Amino acid sequence: MFSNLDNIRPALKALVSALREDYPYASVLAVEDAWRRWSISRQGVNIDASGFGGGSGYVVRVFDGTGCAEYSFNQFSPQRVPEIKAVIAGRLAEQNKALGGIDPLPTPIPPDEPALLREHCEYKLDPRELGDEAIIDKLGSIREKALALDERIMEAQLGMAHRAYRKIFISGNRDLDETYMWTTCSLAMMVARGQELKYAYQGFSNLGGAEVLDQVEGGLESVAKTALDLLDSEPIPPGEYECVCDPDTTGMIVHEAFGHGVEMDMFVKDRALGREYIDKYVASELVTMHDGSTVDEAATMAFDDEGTLTGDTVIIDKGVLKTGMCDALSAARLGVKPTGNGRRESYERKAYTRMTNTYFEAGEHTMDEMISSIKYGFLLQQPSSGMEDPKNWGIQCMVTIAREIKDGKLTGKVFSPIVLTGYVPDLLKSVTMMGRDMELAGGGFCGKGYKEWVKVSDGGPCMKARIRLG
Amino acid sequence: MIDRIKSALSDCGIGLWRINDNTEESAELFFVKKQLDTRRFKDVRKFRVTVFRDVEKEGKALRGFTSVTLLESMSGEQLREELKNAYYAAQFAANPTYELPDPVQSPTIETAGELFEAPLAESAGRMAKALFSADNQSDAFINSAEVFVIRCRRHILSSEGTDVSYTDGKVTGEFVAQCREPEDVEIHNIFTYDMLDTESLIKKVREALSFVRDRARAKRILKSGKYDVVLSGDQAATVLSYYMSRSAAHMIYPGYSTWKAGDAVQGENISGETLDIDLCATEPCSEEGIFMSDLPLIRKGELLAIHGNNRFCRYLGIEPTGQYRMLKCLNGMTPFEELKAGPCLWAVTFSDFQMDAMSGHFGGEIRLAYLIDGDSVTPVTGGSINGSILEAQGNLQFSLERYDSANYSGPYAVRINGVNAAGTEG
Known part of the structure; x- marks a missing residue:
């Protein structure tokens, strides 16, 4: 798979060598990408193979006297090496002239320690072997079962997306090569209450192939129940409540409320409160948080988009903030080691500090134990969106459904939609129980602000905490 | 390249198709405070080809389509392979049939204005300087910013006879306004203009700095x-x-x-x-x-x-x-x-x-x-x-x-x- 990159690897090395004649640092990241998405709904059947993000292409990074610069392109051949070198020189000269009077941010050139790596992930069933027909048939048959569950279900949307990619990173001292694939499935059901459409959703994901499709049918009953329960939902009386978060909601809190705040490019910009809390308690002692590629999920990779090898970063250790996640440029500016979190939406975009697989460690309780410990509160399920606030650690997360708990039991009453607000450390310090089973979900993408979408997974166990809901 | 794609489509027996030939170039600037963080440039050209396939199922006429992205660096064999795979897939994405868009033709519609005439690097520099020109107070300031100047050339062709091309472009980006006293706070702002609208950007920065001052005392x-x-x-x-x-x-x-x-x-x-x-x-x-x-x-x-x-x-x-x-x-x-x-x-x-x-x-x-x-x-x-x-x-x-x-x-x-x-x- 992806043999094109084998053919041009010598030319990529030649490009880096040619650039190093003029620049103290030069590297190239080459990406070859195969992507396909299948979906079926009332809108019809759709198969799209037109590419994920930018698709296949190249990004060169150099350092000149001003600092870091990058050039993204998707036409390359051995013959184009001199031309690309000239384009970079010309564009840099033009830009530097236009920026006269603006000072550069001092940035040491990140170390380029020697590394040689060839890595790939395991999978059971390549979607290309399964074939478009079988995938559409399977999605269609699950959809029919979903619609047959209850006549009030007016729509069931089924989807599967698959990306296989190969990345080669070459610098003066590094030659890295990885081939990975992830596959995700989605199951959504809709019910109508007049003009208002309510929907319930479940995602499925893996680091691997179409074998994930086998999990989807198992979600039919719970998604249908949630959708139908939403028909009787009402707005929640605002207030602070004892809550049980399901693993997906825990994952959203891990990712949105805390994870973004310890992306260390935010430390460089003085945008993250987390910088002042290193080695301080930010959470209950029950909370230990990780980010990295030592688990197998959709965001697992061997090296990041700046050629830094990945690993496991312990962000919070028993309630104490130990470190953040860091890309190579930010690490150079802060004088710390990069953690393998320099990621790009595609070769067309800048690398930022980004999360990968981010999660809380499991504890020792069951969800039933948590529910039975609550006099009045809610079980929060199905997170729908969230937004970071690294500067002030404010929470904005939305979940679709809050199930009422009274005297240790679910009453059957549901509220929707729900906005979670408050101060992140207050929430994390209020954690009194952690579930014993950890789950990761990699169905979604993460943005930086409102753009730069990268594949991530997040999760944890179910979790009991005190949360402000509205 | 268009001729190579048409030839490959013909070789594969694909009679209904659309080609979206998109060329995009950009100059991108990234700042921390008023200091330059990173400069980026981009030159990409992609050919998004949509192939349509008519099938009949249980007596009903259906039409499916699948899109695929082709690059100039692909060989003739690779082009045919990608198109064949897409055409094969299209039969399984079949929906009730419908007419394709009526054919239209037009000479290239060139968008006028400075954004399309000045060098990208110069435009990016002008927008960056405009951004920081309103950042002249010590209590509230721009914490960080990104400026993207993008120009595109789009060419649409179809088997039905459509042949249209035009240019477009935009200036887009974001900036974070910060105020440290009495409480250290920030407000995230995004902007998009279809011209080098330095005045609107300056106005937006002034308003954002005013809001962030108020947020600091909120x-x-x-x-x-x-x-x-x-x-x-x-x-x-x-x-x-x-x-x-x-x-x-x-x-x-x-x-x-x-x-x-x-x-x-x-x-x-x-x-x-x-x-x-x-x-x-x-x-x-x-x-x-x-x-x-x-x-x-x-x-x-x-x-x-x-x-x-x-x-x-x-x-x-x-x-x-x-x-x-x-x-x-x-x-x-x-x-x-x-x-x-x-x-x-x-x-x-x-x-x-x-x-x-x-x-x-x-x-x-x-x-x-x-x-x-x-x-x-x-x-x-x-x-x-x-x-x-x-x-x-x-x-x-x-x-x-x-x-x-x-x-x-x-x-x-x-x-x-x-x-x-x-x-x-x-």
């Missing part, structure tokens, strides 16, 4: 309850986007929206302003090769038109309009000062304000709002609002003052009564 004192809420700028645009979404053919054909032309989509009992909304063409033609023009959408609360891409419009038996990205609201009869007079909560910035077109719910966490009661104006932060356009749409009031962005032109503010807020206390 108190977490919002009490839970119902408020008359004033939403302004991008939030007003987001609320109105509900009407654009619900009137789209891809929402109506599957029954997600039950709207049809002639419906009183704002409801029957309207005590506020009746809506007048247009959709605006922001490019000469859609990616399917449909020439686009401005479309009157709603007048006096009544839906005039359905809009959308070719397939869903054909299914609904209406002329395809292409997919719109810009909404223009013609309402606005109350001066802003009057609109926010009387007890209300003017919510200025949110962490992420959202409108769910399926449910009609809108809301978000408040970064800065003003509690206004007569002459008393108190900046507040924290808490959230959670409203329903279905409940609120009968009593909307709009400001006389206007607000323009790349996707919206309309009143600067809308007042919505009786919106639930979750406070930071009580």
Whole structure:
């Protein structure tokens, strides 16, 4: 798979060598990408193979006297090496002239320690072997079962997306090569209450192939129940409540409320409160948080988009903030080691500090134990969106459904939609129980602000905490 | 390359197709405070080829399509392989048949203006300098910023005879405004212009710096309850986007929206302003090769038109309009000062304000709002609002003052009564 990159690897090395004649640092990241998405709904059947993000292409990074610069392109051949070198020189000269009077941010050139790596992930069933027909048939048959569950279900949307990619990173001292694939499935059901459409959703994901499709049918009953329960939902009386978060909601809190705040490019910009809390308690002692590629999920990779090898970063250790996640440029500016979190939406975009697989460690309780410990509160399920606030650690997360708990039991009453607000450390310090089973979900993408979408997974166990809901 | 693709299509026996040849170049600048972080440049060209395949199933005529991206570096064999795979897949993506867009031809439509004439690096430098020209106070300042200057050349061809090309471009980016005292806070801002609009950017920076000063002294004192809420700028645009979404053919054909032309989509009992909304063409033609023009959408609360891409419009038996990205609201009869007079909560910035077109719910966490009661104006932060356009749409009031962005032109503010807020206390 992806043999094109084998053919041009010598030319990529030649490009880096040619650039190093003029620049103290030069590297190239080459990406070859195969992507396909299948979906079926009332809108019809759709198969799209037109590419994920930018698709296949190249990004060169150099350092000149001003600092870091990058050039993204998707036409390359051995013959184009001199031309690309000239384009970079010309564009840099033009830009530097236009920026006269603006000072550069001092940035040491990140170390380029020697590394040689060839890595790939395991999978059971390549979607290309399964074939478009079988995938559409399977999605269609699950959809029919979903619609047959209850006549009030007016729509069931089924989807599967698959990306296989190969990345080669070459610098003066590094030659890295990885081939990975992830596959995700989605199951959504809709019910109508007049003009208002309510929907319930479940995602499925893996680091691997179409074998994930086998999990989807198992979600039919719970998604249908949630959708139908939403028909009787009402707005929640605002207030602070004892809550049980399901693993997906825990994952959203891990990712949105805390994870973004310890992306260390935010430390460089003085945008993250987390910088002042290193080695301080930010959470209950029950909370230990990780980010990295030592688990197998959709965001697992061997090296990041700046050629830094990945690993496991312990962000919070028993309630104490130990470190953040860091890309190579930010690490150079802060004088710390990069953690393998320099990621790009595609070769067309800048690398930022980004999360990968981010999660809380499991504890020792069951969800039933948590529910039975609550006099009045809610079980929060199905997170729908969230937004970071690294500067002030404010929470904005939305979940679709809050199930009422009274005297240790679910009453059957549901509220929707729900906005979670408050101060992140207050929430994390209020954690009194952690579930014993950890789950990761990699169905979604993460943005930086409102753009730069990268594949991530997040999760944890179910979790009991005190949360402000509205 | 176009000839190579056409030849490969012919070799594969593919008779129905569309080619979207998109070339994009950019200059991108990234700043921390006023210092240059990174410079980036981009030159990419992609050929998105959509192949259509007619099949018959149980006596019914069906048409499927699949799209694939081709690159100039691909060999003839690779082009044929990609197209063959796409054509094979298209038979399994078969839906009720429909006519492809009518063929259109046009000489290249060149967009005029500095953005298209000056070197990209020079334009990026000008926008960056404009951004920082308004950053001249010590208490509130730009923490970090990104500027993207992008130019595109688009060429659309189809087996039906369409051959259209045009240029477009934009200046887009974001900046974070910060104020350290009395509380260290920030507000995230995004901008998009279709020209080198340095004046609008300077105005936006000034306004953002003013807001962030207020956020720094804002108190977490919002009490839970119902408020008359004033939403302004991008939030007003987001609320109105509900009407654009619900009137789209891809929402109506599957029954997600039950709207049809002639419906009183704002409801029957309207005590506020009746809506007048247009959709605006922001490019000469859609990616399917449909020439686009401005479309009157709603007048006096009544839906005039359905809009959308070719397939869903054909299914609904209406002329395809292409997919719109810009909404223009013609309402606005109350001066802003009057609109926010009387007890209300003017919510200025949110962490992420959202409108769910399926449910009609809108809301978000408040970064800065003003509690206004007569002459008393108190900046507040924290808490959230959670409203329903279905409940609120009968009593909307709009400001006389206007607000323009790349996707919206309309009143600067809308007042919505009786919106639930979750406070930071009580």
